[in-house]
Amino acid sequence: MSEISWLDIGCETGSFLYYLRNKYPDMKLTGMDVIPELLEHLNDGIDGKKIIPFLGDITNEQKLPKGTFDIVSMTGVIQIFDEWEGVLRNALSLLNDKGVMYMLSVFNPEPYDVFVKYKPSNQSGGVLEAGWNMISLDSIKRYCEETDFVAEVIPFEINIDIPKNKDDTVRSWTIKKDDGKRMIINGLQLVNNHYIFRIRRR
Numbered sequence: 731m732s733e734i735s736w737l738d739i740g741c742e743t744g745s746f747l748y749y750l751r752n753k754y755p756d757m758k759l760t761g762m763d764v765i766p767e768l769l770e771h772l773n774d775g776i777d778g779k780k781i782i783p784f785l786g787d788i789t790n791e792q793k794l795p796k797g798t799f800d801i802v803s804m805t806g807v808i809q810i811f812d813e814w815e816g817v818l819r820n821a822l823s824l825l826n827d828k829g830v831m832y833m834l835s836v837f838n839p840e841p842y843d844v845f846v847k848y849k850p851s852n853q854s855g856g857v858l859e860a861g862w863n864m865i866s867l868d869s870i871k872r873y874c875e876e877t878d879f880v881a882e883v884i885p886f887e888i889n890i891d892i893p894k895n896k897d898d899t900v901r902s903w904t905i906k907k908d909d910g911k912r913m914i915i916n917g918l919q920l921v922n923n924h925y926i927f928r929i930r931r932r
């Protein structure tokens with residue numbers, strides 16, 4: 731059997747790839763990010779097979795190695811972009827015919843696409859920050875159906891407590907609900923509903 735290839739889009743310094751390398755020592759792992767300094771750390775602490783860095787912009791379809799990967803993951807990335815359809819189209823184009831994509835993000839279980847912009851209250855002017863859009867589950871499913879992909883949704887339930895971060899107050903933390911489950915909110919006072927989409931060609 732030929733080696734399985736996995737691409738992680740928006741891999742940052744590679745923490746997820748580090749986990750994958752320990753779990754799958756023989757897999758061909760590639761990390762893609764738009765910031766070169768982050769990719770320089772991809773192989774920090776990796777003893778086995780090296781992780782391949784790929785400097786690329788997921789909003790720009792040119793230079794993307796289309797039809798290449800067995801598995802593509804994209805976590806915490808789609809929520810950054812207002813033009814999410816183009817990002818999803820480009821991410822899916824990286825899959826080979828039998829490939830599967832896993833996309834984890836905050837999504838809206840209600841039928842509204844929510845586009846969030848914010849700034850710290852002690853800052854006047856400047857560029858508003860992004861990163862917390864909540865596209866509706868319905869919209870992602872509809873996009874996949876219309877482009878001949880099949881999307882399954884897997885709800886993500888957190889089972890650890892995360893305290894409020896005093897140094898980075900926008901960061902998410904958990905609140906225990908009466909039923910024992912945890913709710914995740916952030917400094918924008920938005921409830922974060924996380925889901926994993928598993929998407930493949932029809």
Ligand SMILES: C[S@@+](CC[C@H](N)C(=O)[O-])C[C@H]1O[C@@H](n2cnc3c(N)ncnc32)[C@H](O)[C@@H]1O
Pocket residue numbers: 739740741742743762763764765768786787788789804805806807810
């Ligand atoms: C919120 S972080 C998520 C990091 C990691 N995937 C996680 O789940 O913790 C978003 C990552 O996407 C990268 N990114 C932002 N815009 C990008 C783009 N246009 N193309 C590729 N990566 C991008 C950022 O540099 C950053 O590493």
